[in-house]
Amino acid sequence: MASMAGTSEIYRNVLGSDLSQCVENAKVLMVGAGGIGCELLKNLVLTGFKDIEVIDLDTIDVSNLNRQFLFQKRHVGKSKAEVSRESALRFNPDANIKARHDNIMSPEYGVDFFKQFNVVMNALDNRAARNHVNRMCLAADVPLVESGTAGYLGQATVIKKGVTECYECQPKPTQKTFPGCTIRNTPSEAIHCIVWAKHLFNQLFGEADADEEVSPDTEDPEAVGAAGEKAVQNQEKEDAIGGIERASTRTWAEDIGYDPVKLFNKLFNEDIKYLLSMDKLWRKRKPPVPLDWETIKKACNNEEKEADNGLQDQRVWSPEECSDIFSQSIDTLKQQLLARGEDLVWDKDDTASMDFVTSAANIRAHIFSIAMKSRFDVKAMAGNIIPAIATTNAIISGVIVMQALNILNGNLDKCKTIYLNRKPNPRKRLLVPCGLVPPNPKCYVCAAKPEVTVFLNTETLTVKTLEEKILKERFGMVAPDVEIEDGKGSILISSEEGETEQNLPKTLSEFHVGNSARLKADDFLQNYQLVLNIKHRDNLEDDVEFEVEGDVPAPRPLSPEPGPSTEPEERENQAAAGDNDEVMIVDEPAPSRKRKADESQQEAEEQQDMETAKRARVSDATADEDDDDIIAL
Amino acid sequence: MVENPSVTDERNGSAITEDEAALYDRQIRLWGLDAQKRLRASCVLLVGIKGLGAEICKNLVLSGVKSVTIVDPNPVNEQDFVSQFLVQRQDIGKNIHINDICHDNGVKFFAADVFGFYGYMFADLGEHKFVEEEPKIIEASDNESSRSDGEPKAKYRKVDVNETTIVQKFAEFYRLKAALACKLDNRTEKILKRLPSVYFMIKVILRFQSQYGRLPQTTMNTGERDNLLTLRDEVMKELNLDVTLLPDEFASHCTAEVSPICAIVGGIVGQEVVKAVSGKDAPLNNFFFYNGLEGHGTVECFN
């Protein structure tokens, strides 16, 4: 690939001497050295960029090697940032590349760190880091190129403070969750059983979460018609399972030494029989069929194992095989638990963890007459895997550099959001440029004084939930301080360790935070302040702890050919409750810019005109602002 | 000769190993195991290995094709048995010649190149059979359609994401010779205005190549730009078309292989080769043009 090494002369020729000078002097930050990152780093080096910093927390996995071409088998387990640097230097030994095997969200990388760069480029795969880099770039007033890919689809856009939308200007659909009673009592799709099996894993081997119960839910509103009935059922329940529910699943499992047969019979026989006793549930549903270990072992005939292409992963296991694998994986996980001496964390790439979830989910699916799935398919759903290929990443990484060149050249007006479609659109475009959109004045991140209204039950919601679920998870803060706007400036949460720990278990009302209260949340690292207007609600739906005004509900499946850019988002929302790594979130900016697959020529032209108009506005606004940018999937 | 060698030729057996399944996990999830099997049985000949060639080569090797053979432009031999043919940066006579051999022998042919901020790909897959996965559509039941938001039920056709049907399809391609000789002056002004200008640019550059025996080298030099514009006027006049269909700016941005443009065009070519050999998904027929100044990539069929 020696010929790939560009020379300054060529770049002076093609970029013009001014731009090639800009490129040579530019200092750029690349966040993420995975699928897009590998391609991007190669492009940057070959385009003549000389001063590049790469940061990535991740290490190399074998499933990265089909597209992350800077890595080889011998690099598995090593730092992506460091290996990508070494490999890229071979294309151009003169480049100065600094690799950081670290988390970009760490406090070490404050506003001053971001300010050193002329452009920041995101090559990320998760929303939390994207939100964070978005805020850091807004705070540092550095232009950001945001990007993303999912399968055949991709996009790249530019975010510039005060000029364009920021990454968070348009509310993004929240991740789909399933009601607890669907998971615990009345699963109707494979995904319900998979979510249940992952919860079961955490109950048995991991960090138990009260929201992840796996036993029958006796308070299912559908099952409890009248109070009297409920009491009867509770009585029955204790009779039926001898008060097992009172002890935690984990303690009970430990007491029986993780005996697979006892676990099997409890989960797939006793619990199912208990569910059957809640007969209201089965009036309009097919009732589940309890299994027991003895019967299933007896039924174990020598049926021919269909060797469909020979891959264990691709074949759907029989219930008998599932019960064997269930038993074996429990033994392995028990040993892992003993060896580690601490909770296990579910990992789709760990064989026993994956075997456990596949077998448990499939046995449950079988009981509820739901089609069973191969391990390959279960992995996709349980691990939120987004397919990824080299070519899409290559294309998007090229687009990112084109955006960066426009920024460095002072041509922000030429930057666009570029979508890569799976098929040409009605205007025959495969790569579709759309004008950048000005900031949303109501954005809860980039507005001058951001405010947001949150509906919650002040009598029951704790300070801990406010911090973890609302401020960190929903509003992307890293270390928030919260002050009550009560004239006294009472501190509710402090980011200094130990200062407000005692507040965490208390409810908001204990601090006189009621309807119409205002809370000032401040994240020092992100240089970001947000005012929360609290509206008390005591009638939120089950399992819903809070609602944010203007939030978009998770989209329902749309018509057949979804607009090209909608697909990743939908995939994300179909994905299960998992939350790990590389594969998970495929975001995209600005739902407003989605294109309908069926748009007519005429509409397309109008759209184009509109975009031209938008561009004009953007360029008017450019005058003396610094930039910020956007991320694409 | 085999009409579509890649589909019938699975000479190394079709069993994908567990190791391969792990390595190609993320793409098998996208195009399926059958497509991956065909990929691993296919051989590609790549002619020319500069910036764009390197990109294409990288993408194909990553995809898991059986082999990529790289040759320098000259020693191309009609006896080469290949299931794919890739050509770039050839003079036009050679490309047309190679394309003819491929077309006559049922070998899939691609040509691609990058000129500064512009690039293109041409494909001649002959008579190409392929399959497409289409989602199963189920009409929403009355129950489901009475949604709280009161949207009429007709708007909701339910797509079962887990179920798809495989549909067999067919596409006919044309030779490069025909695609380049395409008459356009009978088309309406509206249609002409929508044609990607890069098509005309390619013709101008081909003319430049045959006239000067080389590609345009530097845009720092006004003489070179003037030569390009003169040839542009000539080419457009012969086509009986308005010169503004290829605005002047191309002449200042059409030299050298710019790395990000190679990445973009190389990515498109890589994906099209994957489609061609795997027989999965609709191929781009027959030109793809990328315009780096505007940021758009357009597919247009010329014949």
Ligand SMILES: [Zn+2]
């Ligand atoms: Zn914003």
